[in-house]
Amino acid sequence: MFLRLTTALATLAIAAPALAQEVNLYSYRQPELLEPLTDAFTEATGIKVNVAFLEKGMVERLKAEGSRSPADLIFTVDVARLAEAVQAGVTQPVDSETLRSNVPAAYHDPDGHWWGLTTRARIVYASKDRVAPDEVTTYEDLADPKWKGRICTRSGTHPYTVALVAAMLHHHGEDDTRAWLEGVKSNLARKPQGNDRAQVKAIWSGECDISLGNTYYMGQMLEDPEQTEWANSVNVLFPVFEGSGTHVNISGVAMTASAPNRDNALKMMEFLTTPTAQQVYAKANYEYPIAPGSEPDELVKSWGSFTADDTNLMTLASLQEAALRLVEEVDFDG
Template sequence: MFIRTALLGSAMAITALPALAQEVNVYTTRQAFLIEPVVEAFTEATGITVNLSYLESGLVERLTAEGDRSPADLVLTVDIANLQQVVDAGVLQPVESEVLEDAIPENLRSPDDLWFGLTSRARVVYAHKDRVADGEVTTYEDLADEKWRGRICTRPGVHNYNLALLAAVIAHHGEEAAREWAEGVKANLARVPEGNDRQQVRAVWAGECDIALANTYYMGAMLADEEQRQWAESARIVFPTFEDGGTHLNISGIGLTRAAPNRDEAIQFMEYMVSPEAQAIYAELNHEYPVLEGAERSELVASWGEPEFDTYDLTEIARLRGAALRIMEEVNFDG
């Protein structure tokens, strides 16, 4: 409550002013329905209004153009490549928060405190329940084996999801081995890479291929769709690992803008997003993995058991994206 005082003769009159409205402005590439329930829970708990601005594209360009006059306090997006692009544009500021550091594993947040992972998703194999035997899918390296010739579907190799996976291959084995792996997977493709992750699972259902590379959360999205449910039900999720590591992870993440007109409220929102309550809500909505250890998973995600996830530094994966893109183009993966 803000207090204004004024002298009237020899007496003091005290007039109470209404508290200034508190708000947080978020630019996000995630559709509003995916985050609105957790936003509503934050507002109910704190009284702070959250204004969401959905940007399908042009996030970095808009923030750059607005500069220090930007109304945005926070950026919320998916994929380490997108987060790194925002970092490289110089439009974020670091946040020192023990709450965030304690809640988020070190490999899922920026070493310079510019971005923080909120949920994670695995890039896995959707295997046809009848045409692929249990135990037939093992490692990412195995996907380049000739036994998969004509049996694999995936979206374009130059998409961020596949570039991140190839960057992980580079991180584990080096560029030469990663190039050989990309060539091997390309030779095993059932068709030219096209479409999104859901279309790859549809191709498995339709018999165009036996296995598909896709992110875990699409299983939940397809099961909730009347038309796509049959695609999802034709396949089971298998968690490949690297021979010297675990299953490849990527993230959704958040960062505080350099302009941030509501800095304190924005940091409060960031810290709320890694609370057990918010993590459970957010993970349930998107069928992603919470970053907070012990946070409740959706029933579907919990049914997949306890996969062994890779613990590499996602900043390193972002750094290797250029090398991954070069390799995809050199082997003409999408040709």
């Protein structure tokens, strides 16, 4: 019961009347992550799920389609992308007792425009041979000169990095965050480059000793025969902000402003936040479910536990522009 909509089919759907028992999704998340959920939802409700998988341009597409858009829901990762959709006016607020019960306040828009589904922690990958498990306890510590020439990371302008800098801004203010960025930059073993898995490969090859990355990449590397050795060369460490918890980001869902099948869309949003659906979704990409009573997959549990920073992610999204400006001011990637 899983249908990939091509652009042509989506165009046809614009002109077609909405069907009573269907719901249409635009998704940045990959087919293999959504298919178990869409199948389960259809089996439970009889509502057919149509999915258009997009690599980019979701907001632009929704703005171009306007009120004629066939999309009911959008799926994406990173609070910055969710906030972008809200700011563009392509979403609508949703108020549901089920959603409010299942999604902690830190993980949904205060105005109800988007709702988190799973989280991932921004952690430190550390060499098993060259770094003791208790050597990295805070994000602030990454600016300590003891790490000079030992840190690898992806670009400072990447959304994952900008989100972490935004959290640092929230907790410490502009001057301290600028000093922290300069300190981390001075500790880099090489110019920022590549994705999170490339940093772990660099640790494995001896280029650096620690790197920043998302937790789910450990699971992805372990299932890839070419990358298993990289994964086995590092420990997963959960640093915290001084006085707070570990930085997390989310995958989330929002209802579009047009939503031709609004009732079905709401049913799907509520279904996705149930503990059972949460655990299926989280397991598919080695993430953390957020519904009360839900548990991570056993492999994810094996990496250790942490207390998440409880700052509302929309607060951090509001600091993204200032965070990016600081990254550019210190020429982090230079």
